[in-house]
Amino acid sequence: MSSSKKIRVLVAKPGLDGHDRGAKIVARALRDAGMEVIYTGLRQTPEMVVSAALDEGVHCIGLSILSGAHNALFPKIMELLKEEGIDDVLVVGGGIIPEDDISELKKAGISAIFGPGTPLDEIVEYIKANVKL
Amino acid sequence: MPVTDLVNGVLSGKRRELARLISLIENDDGDASEALSQLYKHTGKAHIIGVTGPPGSGKSSLVTKLTAEFRKRKNTIGIVCVDPSSPFTGGAFLGDRIRMQEHYLDNEVYVRSMGTRGHLGGLARATSGAVRAIDAFGKDIIFVETVGAGQSEVEVIDIAHTVIVTDVPGSGDDIQAIKAGIMEIADIFVVNKMDISGADKKVTEINTMLDLDPREKAWRPPVMLTNSRSGEGVSELADKILEHLQFLNESGQMEQKGLKRSRDELYELMRYKLTQDLYQKLEGKPEYEAAIKKIAARKEDPYSLAERLIAEFLFSESR
Numbered sequence: 001m002s003s004s005k006k007i008r009v010l011v012a013k014p015g016l017d018g019h020d021r022g023a024k025i026v027a028r029a030l031r032d033a034g035m036e037v038i039y040t041g042l043r044q045t046p047e048m049v050v051s052a053a054l055d056e057g058v059h060c061i062g063l064s065i066l067s068g069a070h071n072a073l074f075p076k077i078m079e080l081l082k083e084e085g086i087d088d089v090l091v092v093g094g095g096i097i098p099e100d101d102i103s104e105l106k107k108a109g110i111s112a113i114f115g116p117g118t119p120l121d122e123i124v125e126y127i128k129a130n131v132k133l
Numbered sequence: 134m135p136v137t138d139l140v141n142g143v144l145s146g147k148r149r150e151l152a153r154l155i156s157l158i159e160n161d162d163g164d165a166s167e168a169l170s171q172l173y174k175h176t177g178k179a180h181i182i183g184v185t186g187p188p189g190s191g192k193s194s195l196v197t198k199l200t201a202e203f204r205k206r207k208n209t210i211g212i213v214c215v216d217p218s219s220p221f222t223g224g225a226f227l228g229d230r231i232r233m234q235e236h237y238l239d240n241e242v243y244v245r246s247m248g249t250r251g252h253l254g255g256l257a258r259a260t261s262g263a264v265r266a267i268d269a270f271g272k273d274i275i276f277v278e279t280v281g282a283g284q285s286e287v288e289v290i291d292i293a294h295t296v297i298v299t300d301v302p303g304s305g306d307d308i309q310a311i312k313a314g315i316m317e318i319a320d321i322f323v324v325n326k327m328d329i330s331g332a333d334k335k336v337t338e339i340n341t342m343l344d345l346d347p348r349e350k351a352w353r354p355p356v357m358l359t360n361s362r363s364g365e366g367v368s369e370l371a372d373k374i375l376e377h378l379q380f381l382n383e384s385g386q387m388e389q390k391g392l393k394r395s396r397d398e399l400y401e402l403m404r405y406k407l408t409q410d411l412y413q414k415l416e417g418k419p420e421y422e423a424a425i426k427k428i429a430a431r432k433e434d435p436y437s438l439a440e441r442l443i444a445e446f447l448f449s450e451s452r
Binding site for chain 2: 006044
């Protein structure tokens with residue numbers, strides 16, 4: 001295994017729901033696609049997510065949320081990233097997110113939302129195609 | 134980003150520049166060695182503590198609790214935790230950070246996860262450089278957590294001043310304690326999960342093993358009991374770590390360690406550079422490919438070809 005560039009992804013669970021099966025399955029798929037995946041664990045505040053992303057030097061942040069608080073937490077995370085001057089990190093989201101909310105989240109800077117039933121390959125390919133190494 | 138900005142960023146305590154430098158080190162980027170070479174004179178101040186032991190023995194949780202203890206004592210902390218990369222895909226799931234959530238928002242604690250990227254020995258190739266970068270960044274104490282170690286992942290002794298080996302009650306009998314390798318590298322043994330039955334037996338087994346050590350030692354590794362969930366025993370462990378540091382300084386072993394480290398590192402860097410050079414010169418060359426075919430067909434032997442190719446490619450001026 002050479003030390004060539006690897007895609008580093010932070011998989012984070014902001015908010016108060018405890019459903020991390022989806023996040024873990026996506027983390028596993030990204031691992032199997034050759035990426036280095038850092039998993040934060042449950043119940044992260046936006047500050048915790050951004051601080052972890054900063055320390056770990058990740059290229060992508062995957063946010064998983066099932067509590068319904070995405071409209072508050074996702075834009076807050078984007079705002080904090082901006083404050084830290086991080087503008088080269090790809091941010092994607094997943095979980096239970098209604099269609100109607102997606103356009104606002106995209107406006108806030110979330111690049112893509114992957115709802116339930118998204119094939120894992122689609123997420124892998126999207127990240128590979130859009131990440132800035 | 135120019136190397137000077139990177140170096141200045143690290144020296145002035147900017148986390149983002151530190152993170153960026155460590156990524157460059159991991160990717161074996163030319164800028165990384167340039168930056169590390171400029172930072173070298175600012176290093177050598179941190180107390181580097183290695184934590185190793187079998188998977189699930191509580192290394193990450195113990196590092197978390199020790200971090201909390203040393204933060205109470207006003208020390209600043211860096212943590213590098215290594216997890217294995219897949220030998221098949223090169224991917225990695227880096228999960229040590231999950232245990233460290235209580236420190237996420239503490240600006241005086243820097244945590245970095247690392248995949249081994251094919252490196253054996255319990256660490257990543259970049260671990261040593263990352264530790265050095267964090268040292269220059271100004272952290273007082275740097276924990277290096279190895280991958281879950283089996284028996285022979287002992288490379289952590291090359292970079293740590295104090296090595297903690299963790300074990301848990303009920304993990305094999307006294308035969309395991311006699312085996313060579315990881316049981317020999319500890320400066321401090323920790324029997325974690327002390328609330329599980331069999332903890333005292335484990336302590337006795339390790340102590341019996343230490344009794345049998347024929348080498349005269351000025352420092353006999355103490356065997357400590359901890360519970361990294363409740364924090365029991367952690368303050369005593371922190372005291373013992375400082376006691377070991379004091380021993381290293383007073384006995385002159387710190388100086389010896391520094392010399393050995395410098396010798397090994399210089400040799401390793403030269404070896405690495407030579408092999409990289411050799412690889413670059415050989416890669417894709419028809420002579421190289423032809424040699425491989427000849428060896429496979431038993432027309433030539435690999436022993437003499439190795440000598441010939443080295444002489445021809447590495448040491449000849451014309452190439």
